[in-house]
Amino acid sequence: MQRFVIVVDTQADFMLPEGALPVAGADRLIGAMDAWLAKLSPHDTAGILFTFDTHRTELYPASPEAEEFPIHCVQRTPGWENVLDIAAIAPGIPVYRLEKGVFDMWVEPDLVIVADANGETIARDAFFARLRASGVASVTVIGVAADYCVRWAIDGLLARGFAVDVPVALTRGIARSIEQVVESDFTGTPVRLEAAA
Numbered sequence: 001m002q003r004f005v006i007v008v009d010t011q012a013d014f015m016l017p018e019g020a021l022p023v024a025g026a027d028r029l030i031g032a033m034d035a036w037l038a039k040l041s042p043h044d045t046a047g048i049l050f051t052f053d054t055h056r057t058e059l060y061p062a063s064p065e066a067e068e069f070p071i072h073c074v075q076r077t078p079g080w081e082n083v084l085d086i087a088a089i090a091p092g093i094p095v096y097r098l099e100k101g102v103f104d105m106w107v108e109p110d111l112v113i114v115a116d117a118n119g120e121t122i123a124r125d126a127f128f129a130r131l132r133a134s135g136v137a138s139v140t141v142i143g144v145a146a147d148y149c150v151r152w153a154i155d156g157l158l159a160r161g162f163a164v165d166v167p168v169a170l171t172r173g174i175a176r177s178i179e180q181v182v183e184s185d186f187t188g189t190p191v192r193l194e195a196a197a
Contacts, residue, residue, distance in 0.1 A: 002046040003165070004136050006157075007033070008105075008143030008150045009053045013072040013079035015144065020072035020079050023144045026172045033142060033170055034085045042092030046136050049113065050082055053149065054099040064102065075099075086116070098124065103148050106156035128160050140165045146173030151181050154191060163190035 010033065013019035015026045037048070053073040055063070060071045073080045089095060095116040100108060105124075112121040122130075139162045141153055150171055154164050171178045182191050 001138070002044050002136055003138040003140055004046045004131055004162075005037075005040065005048040006139055006141045006143070006153055007037070007048060007050045007084065008141060008153055008171075009051055009073075009145075010082055010084050010143050011053060011073050011079065012081050012083050014053070015083045021069055023172045023174060026144050029144075029170060029172060030083055034088055036142070036167070036170060037084065038088040038090070040090060040093060042090055045090075045093050046131065046134070047094040047096060048089060049096040049098060050084075050086075051105055051143070051149065051153070052080065052082070052097065052099045054080065054101055059101075096127075104152035104156070105149070106152065106159075132161055136162075138163045138165060140167070142167055142170035144172050146171045146178040146181050147176040148174065150178065151185060154181075154186065158186070158189055158191070163192070165192050165194055167194040169195075 013021050014023050015030060016022060017027055054075050055071060055073050057071065057074055060066055086095060097114045097116060098105060098111060100111060102108060111124045113124055113127045114121050139157050141150060141164055143150055154166070157164050166178055166182070168178055173181065179193060182193055
C-alpha cells in the first residue's frame with residue numbers, strides 16, 4: 001500500500017541558524033532529511049508535498065503570527081526557499097507544493113496544491129479527498145516546527161481519516177518536541193512515532 005509524505009516548512013528562515021526564525025537544531029536535520037527522501041521508492045510513495053510558510057511584508061504586521069514571531073519566510077526571498085535537495089527524489093514520485101499564510105495548512109479556504117512537474121493546480125481539500133479515495137491511508141510527516149505547523153498538519157490529516165507516521169529524527173520543535181506534542185495532543189489517535197529515520 002502506498003503512503004503519502006508531507007514535508008513541513010523546510011525553509012531557510014527556519015532551518016538555517018542565520019535564518020529569520022531558526023528552529024534550534026533544524027540545520028542538523030538537513031542531511032538526514034535529504035537522505036531519507038532520496039531513499040523513497042515510487043512503488044510505495046504516492047507523492048511528496050512540500051509546504052511553504054509564505055508571508056508578504058505589507059500584510060504580516062496584521063497577521064496572528066506577528067503577535068508571536070518576527071517576520072519570516074517573505075515570499076520569493078532567500079529565507080522563503082526550501083533548503084532540501086528536491087532533485088534527489090526518485091523520478092516517478094510526484095512532487096507538490098502548497099503555500100500557506102498561517103500555522104495551520106488546513107484553515108485558509110482557497111489554498112491550492114501545485115504539481116511541480118507541470119504546474120497543474122488542485123484545490124487542497126479536493127486533493128486530499130482524492131488521495132484518500134485512491135486508497136492512501138497513511139501519511140508520513142517530517143519538518144518544522146513540531147509544536148506549530150507540524151502539529152497542525154497532523155491534526156488536519158487525522159480529521160480527514162489518515163493515519164500519521166512521524167520519524168522523530170526528522171522533526172524539531174520550538175518549545176515542545178514531537179514526542180511531547182503526540183503525548184499531550186494526540187493520545188489515542190493513529191499517530192505513530194518512528195524511532196529511527
